Amino acid sequence: MSRNRKSAKQAGTRFETAVRDYLAWALQDERIMRPRLSGSKDTGDIANVCFMGQKVCIECKNTAAKAYKQHMHEAQVEAGNLDAPFYFVVQKLPGIGLRSIDTIGQQLAFTTPQVIDRMRREAPEDHYLHNTMTFHPLGHTELIACSLKSLAIILNHGITLGTEQES
Numbered sequence: 833m834s835r836n837r838k839s840a841k842q843a844g845t846r847f848e849t850a851v852r853d854y855l856a857w858a859l860q861d862e863r864i865m866r867p868r869l870s871g872s873k874d875t876g877d878i879a880n881v882c883f884m885g886q887k888v889c890i891e892c893k894n895t896a897a898k899a900y901k902q903h904m905h906e907a908q909v910e911a912g913n914l915d916a917p918f919y920f921v922v923q924k925l926p927g928i929g930l931r932s933i934d935t936i937g938q939q940l941a942f943t944t945p946q947v948i949d950r951m952r953r954e955a956p957e958d959h960y961l962h963n964t965m966t967f968h969p970l971g972h973t974e975l976i977a978c979s980l981k982s983l984a985i986i987l988n989h990g991i992t993l994g995t996e997q998e999s
Contacts, residue, residue: 840894847892847893851939853936854936855881864878864880873913877890883918888987889911891906891907894924904921904943907920920942920983922941938981944974951986960990
């Protein structure tokens with residue numbers, strides 16, 4: 833493996849680990865993990881995330897390229913492999929580090945409007961999920977985005993995240 837490819841793989845692994853640790857903390861769920869690679873039947877980069885008892889596929893990307901549609905297509909395929917009705921891509925933002933809960937929570941999470949509509953139908957009483965200000969259009973795509981923190985709040989049904997519950 834070339835040096836650049838090796839460092840890119842390490843950066844990807846660091847990002848996936850940071851996202852896994854953040855979601856495990858935010859949702860107070862130690863079962864959230866990074867699964868082993870599955871080849872052509874990959875099921876996402878973060879496992880054991882659920883919404884309303886149904887699987888959520890989380891694909892992580894730490895790339896300079898803003899290949900949002902390509903990344904979303906990959907998440908959709910992997911969600912199919914996982915039999916997950918919900919799927920998101922978490923994209924590392926340039927200049928935003930991974931050293932604190934706050935900066936990890938600032939990373940970009942995006943999906944399709946159809947996924948959010950499906951989630952809203954599953955959780956009709958979830959006020960945070962139904963707040964249209966939670967999401968914004970992603971560039972010139974049909975995708976919608978929010979912060980990783982906002983995604984965690986949605987997955988946690990608006991309940992305070994992580995150890996903030998104890999404060």
